[in-house]
Amino acid sequence: MEREQYLAAVQPRMPEKRYIHTIGVMETAIDLAQRYGEDVKKAETVAILHDIAKYADIAWMEQIVRDEELDARLIGWGSELLHGPVGAYIAESEFGITDEDMLNAIRFHTTGRVGMSRLEKILFVADMIEPNRQFDGVERLRKKAQKDLDKAVRACIRHTLAFLIDTKRPIYPVSLECYNDVMSVE
Ligand SMILES: [Fe+2]
Numbered sequence: 001m002e003r004e005q006y007l008a009a010v011q012p013r014m015p016e017k018r019y020i021h022t023i024g025v026m027e028t029a030i031d032l033a034q035r036y037g038e039d040v041k042k043a044e045t046v047a048i049l050h051d052i053a054k055y056a057d058i059a060w061m062e063q064i065v066r067d068e069e070l071d072a073r074l075i076g077w078g079s080e081l082l083h084g085p086v087g088a089y090i091a092e093s094e095f096g097i098t099d100e101d102m103l104n105a106i107r108f109h110t111t112g113r114v115g116m117s118r119l120e121k122i123l124f125v126a127d128m129i130e131p132n133r134q135f136d137g138v139e140r141l142r143k144k145a146q147k148d149l150d151k152a153v154r155a156c157i158r159h160t161l162a163f164l165i166d167t168k169r170p171i172y173p174v175s176l177e178c179y180n181d182v183m184s185v186e
């Protein structure tokens, strides 16, 4: 499928603001793919599809987790954590994407995971730094992403965990494993 077809498929499934975010992630992911030698078309496609399940029905998503025997720990964490794995399920079942690297990029775009591929890192970082994101420190993350993808991943996961702690929210174990993985690199 071409870019316009993917965009037309995701647009009706999300509010305008999320669609604008999706375009921003797409542009950022393409830029990072060119910079770091990743397949640009793959980066573009996973970026367009990454939030396709964000507004899907929670009960339906939890049923997918059970039916597809996805990580049972996802139950009860809401859309914020369900939409990655369920988005990967939709990418495969509705759009016929079978490339495991692309599916993993969508699956783990919120949490990260241990041993992320280059494509996974690109989507993970692009999701956080796309031009519509506004939070303290985002400019620093954008600069890092231009220089060193691994350092940008590390800074992004640190930012995410710090935010969760500051706002008194729980940390999904896969995110914590990702944090420990990237922090022990140096
Ligand atoms: Fe997302």
Ligand SMILES: [Fe+2]
Residues within 6 Å of the ligand: 021, 025, 050, 051, 127
């Ligand atoms: Fe996103």
